[in-house]
Amino acid sequence: MTAPIIAPSILASDFAKLGEEVAAITAAGADWVHIDVMDGHFVPNLTIGPDVVKALRPHTDLPFDVHLMISPADPYLEAFAAAGANGISVHPEAGPHLHRTVKRIRELGCTAGVVFNPATPIDAVEWILDDVDLLLVMSVNPGFGGQSFISSQLKKVQALRAMIDARGLDIVLEVDGGVTAATAPLCVAAGATALVAGSAVFKGGPAAYADNIRALKGG
Ligand code: DX5
Numbered sequence: 614m615t616a617p618i619i620a621p622s623i624l625a626s627d628f629a630k631l632g633e634e635v636a637a638i639t640a641a642g643a644d645w646v647h648i649d650v651m652d653g654h655f656v657p658n659l660t661i662g663p664d665v666v667k668a669l670r671p672h673t674d675l676p677f678d679v680h681l682m683i684s685p686a687d688p689y690l691e692a693f694a695a696a697g698a699n700g701i702s703v704h705p706e707a708g709p710h711l712h713r714t715v716k717r718i719r720e721l722g723c724t725a726g727v728v729f730n731p732a733t734p735i736d737a738v739e740w741i742l743d744d745v746d747l748l749l750v751m752s753v754n755p756g757f758g759g760q761s762f763i764s765s766q767l768k769k770v771q772a773l774r775a776m777i778d779a780r781g782l783d784i785v786l787e788v789d790g791g792v793t794a795a796t797a798p799l800c801v802a803a804g805a806t807a808l809v810a811g812s813a814v815f816k817g818g819p820a821a822y823a824d825n826i827r828a829l830k831g832g
């Protein structure tokens with residue numbers, strides 16, 4: 614089985630040293646940097662805006678996988694793209710016109726992702742699958758790091774894998790929330806090709822990052 618793309622979520626990093634943390638996960642073998650953007654409205658927490666993304670851009674060459682947990686998202690797409698996002702993912706519940714939003718993300722030169730909350734049905738993307746580059750299955754309710762993996766979402770990963778394969782599309786299938794060395798193989802077996810992990814990467818401090826990332830890739 615091919616090793617998954619590992620996208621550490623900097624939500625679990627030391628915010629007082631964000632640049633160093635991003636450089637450290639880069640040196641430790643991360644594939645992408647996952648940036649969780651929260652607005653205190655769509656989800657009950659506040660985190661990072663475009664200025665922070667811009668400030669981090671010189672600290673790594675890795676792609677920035679920007680997960681927008683904000684509503685509305687459309688007014689901020691351009692700012693995140695200009696700040697250095699490579700991929701931008703949005704929740705269908707964040708706005709009324711998902712097709713317009715993903716088209717706009719691609720027009721801005723980024724890859725477009727759609728995120729499924731635990732209760733979100735997969736048919737949200739059925740008719741716009743050609744217009745997306747990434748599907749992200751939340752295996753926790755969005756808002757906080759360090760929560761437990763919701764195993765019922767593995768069936769959703771399988772269903773999306775079947776939908777992608779049936780259409781012969783090259784779409785990244787990512788899982789986010791409660792991903793650990795124990796749950797990562799379950800996600801990959803269900804068809805995931807990318808894994809977001811916060812706590813499981815940043816636990817133990819910089820000296821542990823390389824081992825933590827290796828463990829998530831399957832050892
Ligand atoms: C949750 C975020 C996740 C989270 C993952 O709203 O989207 O990216 O930070 O953190 P862990 O891996 O600790 O569950």
Ligand code: ZN
Pocket residue numbers: 622647648649680789809
């Ligand atoms: Zn996330």
